[in-house]
Amino acid sequence: MFGPLPVALYSTTAAAGWQLWQHQVEPSAKTGLGLHAAQLALNAAWPSTFFSARNRSASLAVIMTLDVTIAAEIAVAARVDGSAAALLTPYLTWSLFATALTGASASRAASDRRRAPSLTEPATARIGRLLDVRRGSGISTIRRISALRNSLAMAVRTRLMLTSSVVHSLLSLGASADALHTVTD
Numbered sequence: 471m472f473g474p475l476p477v478a479l480y481s482t483t484a485a486a487g488w489q490l491w492q493h494q495v496e497p498s499a500k501t502g503l504g505l506h507a508a509q510l511a512l513n514a515a516w517p518s519t520f521f522s523a524r525n526r527s528a529s530l531a532v533i534m535t536l537d538v539t540i541a542a543e544i545a546v547a548a549r550v551d552g553s554a555a556a557l558l559t560p561y562l563t564w565s566l567f568a569t570a571l572t573g574a575s576a577s578r579a580a581s582d583r584r585r586a587p588s589l590t591e592p593a594t595a596r597i598g599r600l601l602d603v604r605r606g607s608g609i610s611t612i613r614r615i616s617a618l619r620n621s622l623a624m625a626v627r628t629r630l631m632l633t634s635s636v637v638h639s640l641l642s643l644g645a646s647a648d649a650l651h652t653v654t655d
Contacts, residue, residue, distance in 0.1 A: 475564070478560075479560060479561050479564055482557040482558070482560060482561065483510075483557070483558065483561050485554075485557050486506070486543075486547060486554040486555075486557040486558045487503070487506045489547075489550075489551045489553060489554040489557070490502040490503050490506060490547060490550060490551065490554055491503060492551075493550050493551060496550055498546055498549045498550045499550045501546050502543055502546040502547050502550055502554070505539055505542050505543035505546060506543055508539050509536055509539040509540050509543060512532055512533075512535055512536040512539060513536060515532050516529055516532045516533050516536060516568075516572075519532050520533075520572065520575075526572070526575050526576035526579040526580070527576055527579075527580070529572055529575075529576070530569075530572050530573055530576040533565065533568060533569045533572050534569060536565055536569075537562065537565050537566060537569055540558060540561060540562045540565055541562060543558060544558045544559065544562060
């Protein structure tokens, strides 16, 4: 799954970027291309903060910013070329899943250091506990996997609802900006 999936996601992301590039004379497309470049930079920054620097809090901030940037790009792309927006949707879904996992890792790292819980602590703390097989809490493997699946699904649903509201707000702002451009032209 992890071999072909990134190839497919990066291919669709590249295709979406190309479609925005073809409409670059439109102001919305220029905004979309700026967001595209920003999400590519954030995507490149996340692995180094998560794996190399092992800074879970920073990596969570990076990937949450990436989620919002992808959602904003989808909202802008929908006004320029609907197929570009559709091509970015699986990438956003994957990024939200990665955000849930990063949040779980950040929560676990925070609890290991006895720090204050993060904003996403309730869902991610449960995921972290379920991933911690060293504790030997007596939970069977089947129950642990089932509970982990449910916790991840809840975290992803929460992120999708947040992203949906961000996209709705951005679409509303975009419509207002388009109306302003019409009035000023």
